[in-house]
Amino acid sequence: MADSAQAQTLVYLVTGGCGFLGEHVVRMLLQQEPRLRELRIFDLHLGPWLEELKTGPVQVTTIQGDVTQAQEVAAAMTGAHVVIHTAGLVDVFGRASPETIHEVNVQGTKNVIEACVQTGTRFLVYTSSMEVVGPNVKGHPFYRGNEDTPYEAVHRHPYPCSKALAEQLVLEANGRKVRGGLPLVTCALRPTGIYGEGHQIMRDIYNQGLRLGGRLFRAIPASVEHGRVYVGNVAWMHVLVARELEQRAAVMGGQVYFCYDKSPYKSYEDFNMEFLGPCGLRLVGTRPLLPYWLLMLLAALNALLQWLLRPLLLYAPLLNPYTLAMANTTFTVSTNKAQRHFGYKPLFSWEESRTRTIRWMQAMDSSAQ
Ligand SMILES: NC(=O)C1=CN([C@@H]2O[C@H](COP(=O)(O)OP(=O)(O)OC[C@H]3O[C@@H](n4cnc5c(N)ncnc54)[C@H](O)[C@@H]3O)[C@@H](O)[C@H]2O)C=CC1
Numbered sequence: 001m002a003d004s005a006q007a008q009t010l011v012y013l014v015t016g017g018c019g020f021l022g023e024h025v026v027r028m029l030l031q032q033e034p035r036l037r038e039l040r041i042f043d044l045h046l047g048p049w050l051e052e053l054k055t056g057p058v059q060v061t062t063i064q065g066d067v068t069q070a071q072e073v074a075a076a077m078t079g080a081h082v083v084i085h086t087a088g089l090v091d092v093f094g095r096a097s098p099e100t101i102h103e104v105n106v107q108g109t110k111n112v113i114e115a116c117v118q119t120g121t122r123f124l125v126y127t128s129s130m131e132v133v134g135p136n137v138k139g140h141p142f143y144r145g146n147e148d149t150p151y152e153a154v155h156r157h158p159y160p161c162s163k164a165l166a167e168q169l170v171l172e173a174n175g176r177k178v179r180g181g182l183p184l185v186t187c188a189l190r191p192t193g194i195y196g197e198g199h200q201i202m203r204d205i206y207n208q209g210l211r212l213g214g215r216l217f218r219a220i221p222a223s224v225e226h227g228r229v230y231v232g233n234v235a236w237m238h239v240l241v242a243r244e245l246e247q248r249a250a251v252m253g254g255q256v257y258f259c260y261d262k263s264p265y266k267s268y269e270d271f272n273m274e275f276l277g278p279c280g281l282r283l284v285g286t287r288p289l290l291p292y293w294l295l296m297l298l299a300a301l302n303a304l305l306q307w308l309l310r311p312l313l314l315y316a317p318l319l320n321p322y323t324l325a326m327a328n329t330t331f332t333v334s335t336n337k338a339q340r341h342f343g344y345k346p347l348f349s350w351e352e353s354r355t356r357t358i359r360w361m362q363a364m365d366s367s368a369q
C-alpha cells in the first residue's frame with residue numbers, strides 16, 4: 001500500500017481502455033492502485049459500462065479519441081504521470097489493410113511517445129505481443145523459451161511486423177528527456193495468447209461449435225504447444241509495472257517481459273476445450289481429422305476467396321495460412337524475469353482463471369437464449 005503522503009496523487013491514462021485487455025487493466029487499476037487520483041480512458045469506441053465506474057472515489061475521465069491523431073493523444077495526456085498503451089489493431093484475419101494496421105500500431109505508438117515528450121509524462125508501459133518474437137515465417141518452434149532465448153524473429157504478416165516496430169520504438173524511447181528535463185522510462189510487455197472474460201475469438205469458436213451441432217473437429221496435433229495467459233494476470237502485470245517503473249527505473253527501463261502465469265501448456269484447441277467442454281462442446285478426434293496439406297489448401301483457398309470477394313464483401317474466416325501456421329507452431333514461454341525485476345506473481349491461479357472464464361462463457365450462453 002502507498003503511504004498516506006502519496007495517497008491519490010497520480011493520473012493514469014489507458015489507451016484502448018475499452019478493449020478486451022484494456023477493460024481488465026482499467027478495472028484492475030481501480031481495484032489495485034491506491035495512489036490513483038484520476039484515470040483517463042482513451043479509446044476510439046467508448047463502452048456504456050464506463051458509466052458505472054464514475055461513481056467511485058477515483059475520477060474517471062472518458063476520452064473518445066484516435067491514437068493516429070497526434071494532437072488528440074497529446075491533449076489527452078497533458079498532466080498524466082503514467083500511460084499504459086494497450087490500444088492496437090489486432091487483426092490476423094485480413095479485416096483491415098496492412099496500411100491501417102501500420103497506422104494504428106506504429107504511428108499510434110509514435111504519437112504516444114511524442115506526447116510523453118511534449119507533455120512531460122514520464123512512464124510508458126506498452127502492450128507488445130509474443131508475436132514480436134514468433135512464431136516466425138519458417139515455423140521454428142519456440143519451446144518454453146524466455147526473453148533471452150535466441151530465436152530468428154522474421155515476420156511478413158502486417159500485425160507482427162507492426163507490433164515489432166512499435167515495440168522497438170518504445171524501447172528506444174527509454175531515457176529520452178521529456179518536458180521538464182527528466183528521462184522517459186519505458187517498458188514493453190509481451191503477452192502470449194490472452195484468454196478470459198471478453199475474449200472475442202473464444203466467442204467465435206464457441207459459436208462455430210454450436211453451428212456444427214456442439215462439435216469441433218481437431219485440426220492441430222495435440223503435441224503442438226501454444227502459450228496462453230489469463231487476461232486478469234496480464235492486467236495485473238501492467239498495473240505492477242506501472243507502479244514499479246519509477247522506483248526501479250534502472251532495472252526495468254527499456255526492458256521487455258513476457259506475460260506468463262500458471263496456465264497449462266497445451267495445444268490451442270485442447271486449451272480452448274478447458275472452457276468450451278464445460279459449456280457443452282466436444283472436440284472430435286485424438287488426431288487431426290484432415291491431413292495438414294489439405295488444411296493448407298483450405299487456408300489458401302480462404303485467402304484467395306477473401307481477395308476475390310473483397311470488392312463485394314469482407315470474407316474473413318478464422319482459418320487462413322497465417323492463423324494455421326500460428327496454431328500449428330509450438331510457441332511457449334517459461335520465464336521468471338518479471339518476478340525477478342519487479343516481484344510479479346500471478347494474481348489468479350489457473351483454477352481461478354479457468355473458473356472465471358467458464359462462468360463468463362456460461363453467462364454469455366444463457367443471455368443469448
Ligand atoms: N488478444 C491477444 O491475445 C493479445 C493482444 N495483444 C495486444 O494487446 C493489446 C490489446 O488487445 P486486445 O484487447 O486483444 O484487442 P481489442 O481489439 O479488444 O482492444 C484494442 C482496443 O484498442 C482500441 N483502438 C483500436 N484502434 C484505435 C485507435 N486508432 N485509437 C484509439 N483506440 C483504438 C479499440 O477500440 C479497442 O478498444 C493490443 O495492443 C494487442 O496487440 C498482445 C498479445 C496477445
Ligand SMILES: C[C@H](CCCC(C)(C)O)[C@H]1CC[C@H]2[C@@H]3[C@H](O)CC4=CC(=O)CC[C@]4(C)[C@H]3CC[C@]12C
Nearest residue numbers: 090092129131192193219268318319323324326327
Ligand atoms: C484463430 C487461430 C486458431 C485457428 C485454428 C484453426 C487453424 C484450426 O482454424 C489462433 C491460433 C493462435 C492465435 C493467435 C495467438 O494466440 C497469438 C496472438 C497474439 C496477439 O498479439 C494477437 C492475437 C493472436 C495473433 C492470436 C490470434 C488467433 C490465433 C491466430
